[in-house]
Amino acid sequence: MHHANHYYGHSHVLARYCGLDDRNPQRIRGYLQHGWNIGDGMAADHEFVPGVPLFLWSERTRRRAWSLGRRQTYAVGAPWAYLLAMEPEPDGPRPREGTIWYPFHGWEGQQVVGDHDRLVAEIKATEPGPVTVCLYWQEYRVRRVRERYERAGFRVICHGYRGGKWDSLDPDFLRRQLAEQRRHRRVASNRLCTAVFYAILAGCEPAVYGDPMQLAGEVPLWGGQPRIRRQWAELHGPQVDPVVAREVAVAELGADRLLPPAVLRRLFHWPDPPSRPAGADLPEETR
The missing domain is CATH 3.40.50 (Rossmann fold)
Known part of the structure; x- marks a missing residue:
């Protein structure tokens, strides 16, 4: 789908969250918001195919999109919020400057x-x-x-x-x-x-x-x-x-409504993660 879904590594972050290959993410079946704006969340210079879903960052943005006539919309949370959920500050906040x-x-x-x-x-x-x-x-x-x-x-x-x-x-x-x-x-x-x-x-x-x-x-x-x-x-x-x-x-940013990985995969039409072989987490000598 649209190349803007991959801007800033957004699809890579979401693929990682979903347990999939984050170096070669699959295409998202829809348009993913890639920056904050005060309209429907989408870039004004992009052309969109009617009926293709919009994946927006927040409920606030989804409501604005609805008011502008967008109907097939989903509030999924910003990729940035998923990244912070996956990578909290190690050992608590560190000293900051400037x-x-x-x-x-x-x-x-x-x-x-x-x-x-x-x-x-x-x-x-x-x-x-x-x-x-x-x-x-x-x-x-x-x-x-x-x-x-x-x-x-x-x-x-x-x-x-x-x-x-x-x-x-x-x-x-x-x-x-x-x-x-x-x-x-x-x-x-x-x-x-x-x-x-x-x-x-x-x-x-x-x-x-x-x-x-x-x-x-x-x-x-x-x-x-x-x-x-x-x-x-x-x-x-x-x-x-x-x-x-x-x-x-x-x-x-929709940080209060992040979706479970299974729900995101279903919305994006992404597959489930590959199954791990039985005993894959065990030391080799105990398998």
């Missing part, structure tokens, strides 16, 4: 337009500790953009390439992102976005502030930034209540 900052980014079809120098100044005026700036792969490979943040004294990283058209898939994308976020005490961005919700669930204190920038030719779908700032006002500002933020992140 902020991981995600500037709003473009994508293959649109470039971001904004003043990076102004954003650097806002970050330096707000963040008390060391800052790691995580750029999307497009901005990261543009030297003049990357060097603006490096010259400010920030550590600059990229989580990697999300994959596309069943090519250059990265099963470990989310695991790298999780490892980075667990190093930091805070997460911040100039727009409320997927990475902020992920980091909240991973234990970071969130902030959303600064010039929100724009995409070239951006169309404010479903109400755009004005609606986001209005509806999720409690998540905006340089200081945000972490308890409230976690409640919202759990609801938006």
Whole structure:
């Protein structure tokens, strides 16, 4: 089915949770939400075959999709939430330091337009500790953009390439992102976005502030930034209540409704895991 189901290693994480081969996951019979948005959960630039099910992250998103006319929808939880369930922090939370900052980014079809120098100044005026700036792969490979943040004294990283058209898939994308976020005490961005919700669930204190920038030719779908700032006002500002933020992140990522592996396999039309031979867990000399 749709190649976007494999973005960021989502299908790989879910295959692992389902007890299947997570290096070569089977195709999902439907469309899997791959990023947070305020509409039906699906990317606005993708064309969809009517009648094919949508696998959305949360009940909130499923209700929004229903209101927009989508009918065959299922709330299954975000792959990120399954990853955290499978990989809790070892031996409890470890000391964290500084902020991981995600500037709003473009994508293959649109470039971001904004003043990076102004954003650097806002970050330096707000963040008390060391800052790691995580750029999307497009901005990261543009030297003049990357060097603006490096010259400010920030550590600059990229989580990697999300994959596309069943090519250059990265099963470990989310695991790298999780490892980075667990190093930091805070997460911040100039727009409320997927990475902020992920980091909240991973234990970071969130902030959303600064010039929100724009995409070239951006169309404010479903109400755009004005609606986001209005509806999720409690998540905006340089200081945000972490308890409230976690409640919202759990609801938006569907972390409160993760499905059993057998149910996910049935929804995706995936097979059961291969049976283990009798005695496979016993030492060889006792078989």
